[in-house]
Structures are given as C-alpha cells and as structure tokens.
Amino acid sequence: MTKVRKPNILRGRSIPQTFLFILLTIKIQLTVKHLYQSGVLFLFILATTGLSAQINADNTISIDSLVNEIFNTGTFVEVSNVTFNGVPANDTLTNVQIGLFGNGFSDGLPIDSGFAMTTTNMENIFTGNFDGASISEEYEDADMALISGNNVHDCAVLEFDVLNLAEALAFTFTFASAEYAAYTCSVFNDAFGLLISGPGISGPYENGAINIATIPDSETPIAINTVNGGVPTGGGTAENCEAANPNWVEDSQYFIENYDNSISNVGFTGFTVSLEAFVEVEQNETYHLKFAICDVVDGALDSGIILEANSFEGKFLDVFDQNRPKQLKLYPNPSTNQVFIEIPEIFIGQNLSLRILDTQGRVVSATTLTATGTVELKTSQLEKGLYIVETASNGKVFGISKLLRD
Secondary structure, eight states: OEEEEEEEOOOSOOOOHHHHHHHHHHHHHHTHHHHHHTOHHHHHHHHHOSTTOOOEEETTSOHHHIIIIIIBOOSSEEEEEEEETTEETTOOSOOTTEEEEEOOGGGTOSOOSEEEEESSOHHHHHTTOOOOOOOOSOOOOHHHHHHHTSOEEEEEEEEEEEEEOSSEEEEEEEEEESSHHHHTTSSOOOEEEEEEESTTOOOSSGGGOEEOOBOTTSOOBOBTTTSSSSSOOTTOOHHHHHHHOTTTTGGGGGEEEOTTSSSOOSSOSEEEOEEEEEEEOOTTEEEEEEEEEEEESSSOSOEEEEEETTOBEEEOOSOOBTTBOBOOOEESSSBSSEEEEEOOGGGTTSEEEEEEEETTSOEEEEEEEEOOSEEEEEOTTSOSEEEEEEEEETTEEEEEEEEEEO
C-alpha cells in the first residue's frame, strides 16, 4: 500500500521568534544522536539563526552527509550506495543542485530545515539570487519523462539502497516551482518523483518501481499540472490540468500560492504544503529509492524539492494483532531517569521481557518483569541519544517504540 499522508498545512503565516526557537530546540532534541556524530545540522542552524533570521543554503556539504546525517533518522533503516546524478556520494565534484538549507519557517516555507534538490543552483534560488538560468540540459531521466508526460532537462537525481527493519518507510517533503505564476496547466509540467523498487513492489518504472511522491489519498504524481492554485496561469488551459488530475481544483488545498512573493522571497512562485510520503514494505528486505526533480520541455523557470531533516525512517504499522508489533505509548519521552510504558490489557499479569536497543540494533539494557497496566523502565544509565524500546511476551515482540534519552 502506498500513499502520501495528510499534510501539515502552513500557509505562510508569521511565526514569532520565540516559537521558532522552541521548534528549533525540539528539532535538536529529536536528532541529538546525529548531532553528536557530525554536528553538521546543529552548527549550520546555529550559525544562521538570529533575531533577523533568513533562509540559508549551502551546497558544499557532502551528499553522504546530507542523506545519512541530515535526512536519515537511522530508525529501523540502514542506508547504503548513495549516488547523485550517477556519481558516488563521496565524489569531490561540486554538486550545485543539492545542498543543506535552514530557517525555512522564517521565509514562509512549510519545512524549516533539511536539504533540497533543484533544477538550478540550489544555493542561489534559496538565498534570493534566483535568475531562472538553466543549470544543465545533459542529465535526463526516462522515468521522469514518463511521470511528466514530456521530455525533461536539468534533472537532479539522488539514489540509494535502504535495508528496512520495519514494515513501512516514510519521509516528509515539499515540492516548489517558479513555473506556477506563468505556466500552470501548460506543457511546462515540472515534476517530482520518488521511485521505490524491491521485494513485493511491481510498477511501470525502471526495475519495476512505483512512484510514491503523490497527492494525498491518490496515485496522482506531484507536478505543476496536478497540484496548483486551481486555476490556469499564463497561456495554460484547464483541460491540461484536468487531463493530468481530474481532482486538480479540489487538490489546490495542498498548494501555497506565492505569485507575488508575498509569502516567501525565494525564487519559487508556489509550493505544496508539507506532505508525508509513506509506503508499506517487507521487513528486513533491501529497497532502492530514487528521488528525482526535473524541468520539463525547457530548462527555464526552475523547480525544487525540499526533504525535511530527520524525517526518513522505518515505521511499524498502527495495527495490532498477533503478527504485528504495536507502537506503544512511552512517557515521559524524552526521558532522563525513567520511562513508563503502557501495556495492552491482554498482557497484564504475564511475564514480559523489555529491551532497550540503540539505533544500530545493539542491546544496551534488558530486564524481565510481571506486567501491570503501566511498567517502569530505568533510563538513567543510558547515554543521551535515540533508542528503541522493545517489549515481548513468551518470546514474541508485541511492542516497539522510539525513546529519546535527554
């Protein structure tokens, strides 16, 4: 099952600095393990946050760091074989189309920090120097031509393999473009694709992949003509959008109009709300993911995709039966000295085993006890960071939840 979950709608409202600071603090807490490993995102945000915060971008960060230290939570996923436009992630060439960005809220964007891929120089478009110039028309992509319905240019394509340790994969993104103000419902249908291939997946794209960058509750891909303001612009006609997405007017609820730059001063004249891509997968299997953003027909009026920091993770389904672990409630979370776990009624009175694992799957604590409605687990002996709490009865795991030790 694949879907894009309901969005977190933020239509460019002004956000007080105090609230921004709280959001930043929460984000830092939730990623403390990664910050200890690299410090890249922390130092970047710290350096670009102030009373007059402005959006910032940096395309000098290595692509491997962007994926593994910025985007990837490490929760139930292990990433390998990262490439960008066919080049290994540790290549020394400058990759101007991909980079780190922060302080998005300060400029009206629906995602505050993470990394972006664009069809032009990403550092320019996010820092007010957007000139609409084509970056390159050499790297094309057959999958994106199929998604957009036309020839493509200036593609930015990120690929990697992921070993999934859970039952689903998820991440949060926003699609943006400079096409919206002048060419909605035209042939210039710039598009974003997130293609996944692997066990149990069969689709029309390369290696049997399917596209999960779709409008919520549909299989309609994210593109200029499928999610927009609900009216044509420039020389576009409603028939073009109707053909791409029969629900295009209704789906304008997922779009933020920025035609006059009143919401954001970046080069994009429109962008989607924050959306969560979600796909069910087979546990303990390896999948291939391909993120691609391309200009369509010509290389002018560029587009981009923003991937939220620390949003890529494996998830267990919110279904409880004898065959599936359940996401249990832990509190307080974050925790300092102890955490309380709510136990389902059917397990009360049974002997339970509780384990705490780090994000690499190593057991750091284990105990057994007789379950009551709420059980207590000591956490004072843990180092600060992100952990997994696993609960089992008669040798079968019935609950897995994330825990942050602060």
